[in-house]
């Protein structure tokens with residue numbers, strides 16, 4: 163069943179493959195949470211280094227440009243932290259090594275909510291194939307969230323860095339049409355457009371503002387909102403369990 167809701171977590175970490183993935187899929191929700199006081203962090207598995215097709219462009223230069231654009235977009239949305247894992251763009255794989263890198267970030271930031279993609283999405287309409295990097299990032303993230311991040315005896319070497327087990331309360335998987343949770347981004351649609359436009363190298367003469375508003379309006383159709391982002395939400399720790407768990411981490415850095 164579809165629900166419109168105003169759940170505000172204390173903290174959220176969005177974990178994606180490329181610069182601009184967050185802006186296309188979930189920044190309206192993140193900006194709304196940030197406005198309400200949530201701590202927000204981004205983790206980018208790649209720096210989008212093959213994403214600028216210009217004469218003379220190198221991967222190194224493209225990564226620098228795109229990381230700067232990502233930082234600017236994060237600032238617009240109110241995200242305090244951006245982490246770049248710098249895996250190779252276009253060749254991302256859901257390896258155990260990537261899972262461990264993501265577990266490290268989760269144990270460090272200790273988010274209440276993790277937002278990621280949906281690894282099962284291959285098709286969406288008849289003009290799109292979901293990027294393999296998106297699927298790899300989504301698989302590695304879900305596998306990092308559950309159960310790895312919360313298991314003290316898995317990747318226990320991270321404890322030497324002071325990073326002990328952390329259980330994520332909820333996972334928000336960004337959805338196309340198959341979600342169960344509609345978040346109104348009426349208040350933050352302009353932030354979403356501005357954050358997307360910060361990815362200048364990707365915009366060309368594409369009208370970001372017009373298109374993003376149109377898509378968000380289509381997603382809101384039939385709901386009590388003008389603009390929406392859609393998620394499939396999984397609650398891993400119910401209220402009581404979360405309170406107990408939260409209690410255990412109080413006092414930790």
Ligand SMILES: [Zn+2]
Nearest residue numbers: 179180183293
């Ligand atoms: Zn992407």
